[in-house]
Amino acid sequence: MKFLGEPYDTDVIKVAKGKVVIIEERCKGCGYCIEFCPRSVLAFSKGFNKKGYHLPFAQKPDECVNCHYCEIICPEFAIFSEVHTITKL
Amino acid sequence: MAADIQASQSEIVHPLDHLIRTDRIPHIWCPGCGIGTVFSACLKAMISSRIDLEKTCMVSGIGCTGRAAGYLNLDSFHTTHGRAIPFATGLKLANPELNVIVFSGDGDLFAIGGNHFIHGARRNVDMTVICVNNFIYGMTGGQVGATTPVKAKTTTTPVGNPDAPFNLPLLAWASGANYVARWTMLHIRKLTACIEKALTRKGFSFIEVLAPCPTNYGRKNKENSLETLRLYRDKTIIKNNVDPSELDMDFEKGIILGEFVSRERPTCIENYDRTCRIP
Ligand SMILES: Cc1ncc(C[n+]2csc(CCOP(=O)(O)OP(=O)(O)O)c2C)c(N)n1
Ligand code: SF4
Ligand code: SF4
Ligand code: SF4
Numbered sequence: 283m284k285f286l287g288e289p290y291d292t293d294v295i296k297v298a299k300g301k302v303v304i305i306e307e308r309c310k311g312c313g314y315c316i317e318f319c320p321r322s323v324l325a326f327s328k329g330f331n332k333k334g335y336h337l338p339f340a341q342k343p344d345e346c347v348n349c350h351y352c353e354i355i356c357p358e359f360a361i362f363s364e365v366h367t368i369t370k371l
Numbered sequence: 372m373a374a375d376i377q378a379s380q381s382e383i384v385h386p387l388d389h390l391i392r393t394d395r396i397p398h399i400w401c402p403g404c405g406i407g408t409v410f411s412a413c414l415k416a417m418i419s420s421r422i423d424l425e426k427t428c429m430v431s432g433i434g435c436t437g438r439a440a441g442y443l444n445l446d447s448f449h450t451t452h453g454r455a456i457p458f459a460t461g462l463k464l465a466n467p468e469l470n471v472i473v474f475s476g477d478g479d480l481f482a483i484g485g486n487h488f489i490h491g492a493r494r495n496v497d498m499t500v501i502c503v504n505n506f507i508y509g510m511t512g513g514q515v516g517a518t519t520p521v522k523a524k525t526t527t528t529p530v531g532n533p534d535a536p537f538n539l540p541l542l543a544w545a546s547g548a549n550y551v552a553r554w555t556m557l558h559i560r561k562l563t564a565c566i567e568k569a570l571t572r573k574g575f576s577f578i579e580v581l582a583p584c585p586t587n588y589g590r591k592n593k594e595n596s597l598e599t600l601r602l603y604r605d606k607t608i609i610k611n612n613v614d615p616s617e618l619d620m621d622f623e624k625g626i627i628l629g630e631f632v633s634r635e636r637p638t639c640i641e642n643y644d645r646t647c648r649i650p
Contacts, residue, residue, distance in 0.1 A: 305383050310402035317597055318557075335402065354415065354559045357407025359385045359396060 300348025300363040302340050308360035311335035315352035315361050321345040324352065390414045390424075392444050399438060403589075403596030405556040405582025409503050410439045412559050412580075413474060416566035427470040430459040432479035435509040435584070439474045453484030456491040459498050460639075467640055470570060471498040477518040478508040481537055485517065492546035492575045494639040499569040499576045502539065505584035513587025520620050524591040539579045541615040544632050549574030551632035553618065555581040555603035558628060565630060574638045581626070 285292070302323065309331060316324040316338050325341040338361065340346065346363060353362040391414070400406050417427060424445055431440035433452035440447035450458040455473045463471045473480075480488050480502050491498070507525055508514045515525040515532050518539065522531040543551045550572050554562040562580060569576035583589055583599035594602070606622050611629040618627050637645070 303383055305385060306380055308397050310397065312403040312596060314403075314408075314597070314600065317600070333397075351559075353386070354411065354563070355408055355557070357400060357404060357411070358398070359387055359391060359407070359411065362386055 296368045298348045298368055299344075299366040300346040300350075301343065301366040302346055302352060302361060302363050304337060304339070305360045306331045306337055307333075308358045309335055309337050310358055310360075311337065312357065313338070314355045314357070318355055319352055320349060321347055387411060387414050390417070390444050391442050395442055398442055400435060401584075401586045403583060403585040404435070404509075405505065405580075405584075405596075405599075406436050406439065406503050408556040408559065409501065409562070409580045409582055410442065410474070412556075412563045413439075413472070413501060413566055414443075416563045416570060417472075419563070420567040420570040422470045422570050426468055427472065428462065429472045429474055430455045430462065431473070432475040432484060433510070434476035434479045436474065436476035436503040436505075437479055437510075453479055453482075453487065455479065456484060456487040456496075456498075456500065460491060460494075460496045463497055464640070467497075472570070473498055473500040475500075475502065476509065477502055477504040477506070477539075478516045481539065481542075482508075482517045489542065489546040492543055492548040492577065494642075495547055495549060495574045495636050496639040497573055497575070499566070500578070501566065502577070502579050503582050504539065504579050505582050505588055506536075507584055507588040509584045509587050513584070513591060518620070520622065523588070525588070526591070536620050538615070538619045540577070540618045540631050543575075543577040543579075544615040547575070547636060548577045548632060549634055549636055549638075550576035550630075551615070552577075552630045553579040553581075553626075553628050555600075555607060555626075555628065556583070557600050557603040558607075558609075561609075561628075568630075572633075574636060 323346045324338040326336045327339040330336050348363045428446040429440045429443050430448045431437040432455040440449045455475045459471045459473050514527045518536045519532045540551045552565040583596045585596040607626045
């Protein structure tokens with residue numbers, strides 16, 4: 283992460299990193315997870331599932347902070363995030 | 372299929388899978404329908420509130436929202452149209468140990484079931500009522516209802532609804548509910564926290580949740596589901612404890628969200644015991 287002036291506690295603050303998991307056959311392609319991810323991790327993929335819905339995919343997987351917002355906004359139980367690694371700032 | 376997504380799909384378990392009947396998923400709700408999100412927030416709150424899930428049941432009426440009870444992997448009841456609250460009242464009175472959740476639509480709870488709602492709140496029956504308000508009768512094709520905003524187009528009001536909708540929190544407060552809140556399906560963390568609170572409180576708790584029905588309401592009013600959610604973000608104001616009479620549904624003025632009522636009137640069972648079970 284870039285800083286204008288480096289905070290004194292950058293070596294102690296830890297940033298959660300998440301990994302998003304998508305259950306493809308449940309997704310109905312509403313795009314809520316893509317639109318409302320605070321880190322713009324997700325985007326529509328070119329692929330689609332058996333029912334013909336376009337699926338999200340993690341376009342910028344390293345940006346995911348495991349906030350779970352995609353998970354709680356998804357009306358379909360089709361996406362969730364889990365802890366990946368915890369890195370320093 | 373995009374190979375960049377995942378490999379072993381069939382092994383993936385969603386964190387809420389133990390509470391849903393996964394054999395019925397994907398559910399029937401349309402793409403972009405908000406009911407699924409509200410249902411998921413309710414499940415999250417049921418877990419985080421640490422209520423005994425073995426003693427928890429959900430009751431729904433009829434409508435798209437009413438299908439929720441059928442997706443819950445606990446004891447749940449899909450009752451007749453408008454009758455979720457009287458059914459739930461019977462459950463609670465027969466077995467006071469139960470945590471009873473009513474999850475239903477605005478048409479079910481406030482049009483055909485409106486009388487049951489006011490009397491459930493008046494008697495302060497110990498239950499949590501979650502109303503998904505999509506402003507319309509979704510399941511039957513989008514007719515005008517008791518919650519449709521003024522001027523909104525529906526199949527039965529093609530030039531716009533001439534009538535004023537109910538202010539649901541005001542109605543709940545005036546009827547006697549112990550706890551009243553309103554959120555939208557975009558304010559999920561606040562919504563989940565309020566459902567959690569409602570589940571552990573005594574008496575009649577009511578939470579109204581605005582959620583899009585893109586298929587019937589959205590299409591008629593030229594609003595796709597993402598636009599509806601942006602409206603929920605841009606046209607709402609969070610103000611706790613305001614006078615419930617200020618909570619009318621007017622997007623031009625701004626919709627007020629928050630927690631509005633939190634009081635301790637004696638519950639239906641307490642009143643009954645005090646009056647009728649003379650030692
Ligand atoms: C006694 C009776 N009258 C009418 C109906 C038809 N009906 C089914 S669902 C519904 C309205 C549901 O609206 P709402 O509760 O807002 O749920 P939504 O579908 O919008 O989630 C109606 C009128 C019925 N099933 N039973
Ligand atoms: S967990 Fe948060 S940051 Fe990660 S993809 Fe989901 S919404 Fe975006
Ligand atoms: S919110 Fe859920 S259903 Fe909608 S696009 Fe994302 S994963 Fe698919
Ligand atoms: S008709 Fe409306 S309320 Fe019913 S599932 Fe579709 S979007 Fe949801």
